[in-house]
Amino acid sequence: MRILKLFFIFFLIFSFNHLKADEDIKNKITKNLRCLICQGQSVYDSDSEFANSLKVLVDKKIEEGFSEQQIYSFFKDKYGEWILYDPGLNKNTYILWLLPILIFLIGGAIIFKSFIIKKN
Amino acid sequence: MKNKFLPFSVTLIFLVIFIIFYKGLKDTNIYTPEVKINSEIPSFSAELFYSNKIVNASEIFDLNKYYLLNIWSSWCIPCRQEHSILIDLAKDKNVKVIGINYKDNKENAEKFLEELGNPYEKIIFDKNGIGAIEWGAYGVPESFLIYNGKIIKKYVGPLKKESIKEIKLLIK
Numbered sequence: 001m002r003i004l005k006l007f008f009i010f011f012l013i014f015s016f017n018h019l020k021a022d023e024d025i026k027n028k029i030t031k032n033l034r035c036l037i038c039q040g041q042s043v044y045d046s047d048s049e050f051a052n053s054l055k056v057l058v059d060k061k062i063e064e065g066f067s068e069q070q071i072y073s074f075f076k077d078k079y080g081e082w083i084l085y086d087p088g089l090n091k092n093t094y095i096l097w098l099l100p101i102l103i104f105l106i107g108g109a110i111i112f113k114s115f116i117i118k119k120n
Numbered sequence: 121m122k123n124k125f126l127p128f129s130v131t132l133i134f135l136v137i138f139i140i141f142y143k144g145l146k147d148t149n150i151y152t153p154e155v156k157i158n159s160e161i162p163s164f165s166a167e168l169f170y171s172n173k174i175v176n177a178s179e180i181f182d183l184n185k186y187y188l189l190n191i192w193s194s195w196c197i198p199c200r201q202e203h204s205i206l207i208d209l210a211k212d213k214n215v216k217v218i219g220i221n222y223k224d225n226k227e228n229a230e231k232f233l234e235e236l237g238n239p240y241e242k243i244i245f246d247k248n249g250i251g252a253i254e255w256g257a258y259g260v261p262e263s264f265l266i267y268n269g270k271i272i273k274k275y276v277g278p279l280k281k282e283s284i285k286e287i288k289l290l291i292k
Contacts, residue, residue, distance in 0.1 A: 036258040039151060049223055050258045053249030060250065078256040079153040 169243035194232035202278035210239035
């Protein structure tokens with residue numbers, strides 16, 4: 001009987017952990033999706049009809065076993081790259097991704113030239 | 121030379137930033153998803169409004185026929201405005217009008233159709249709005265002209281007389 005009770009407690013803990021993990025991944029995904037009705041708000045923050053439907057669909061996709069990346073690809077395919085807050089590297093986002101690196105390198109070169117080379 | 125280079129480069133950087141921001145002011149900051157013309161219709165299974173039967177996309181859309189898929193709801197005011205246009209279009213033998221009833225109360229939707237008429241050959245009942253997302257829609261009303269299992273035109277917002285003229289030209 002004691003073993004059965006222990007088993008039941010472990011089962012409950014495991015179930016809750018599983019539910020929490022699903023909830024966490026759902027929140028992560030909806031925070032990275034842009035609401036197309038209340039533009040500027042994430043799906044997670046928005047309460048529009050569109051955002052609420054998206055939340056239901058994200059839930060459904062997680063239940064169906066879709067990975068995070070597969071869910072992003074699904075929405076990207078339906079609404080375009082703009083729906084993602086964290087867009088991938090492609091021909092439209094080269095500048096977005098490469099400009100900070102370029103500025104960092106140029107800035108580093110200027111600092112290197114003016115301080116280190118001058119010192120020597 | 122070195123003295124001239126710094127003010128010149130600073131002015132150039134400010135000029136570039138000014139042009140980018142000035143151009144940005146004129147751009148609309150409302151994003152409208154790109155319409156993928158000639159894209160395949162989504163494969164889905166959905167519940168029919170009156171019979172509650174679950175059907176697949178292939179059971180609704182035949183090949184070599186024109187369909188106008190209209191997403192509507194009884195609580196949507198612009199849907200009321202376009203409804204008479206849909207009733208007129210439904211009289212055209214070259215096109216069948218299919219409805220997606222979006223996030224609606226069934227009783228209200230039935231009253232809406234009793235009051236304004238029913239232009240739809242079939243209505244898909246989309247209680248939680250997932251069906252509309254499969255189509256890449258983000259609001260009501262939205263309409264899709266479909267031929268041969270492909271979306272050939274998309275209309276966001278209520279249909280206007282000009283849109284119907286365009287549809288009639290396309291389905292001739």
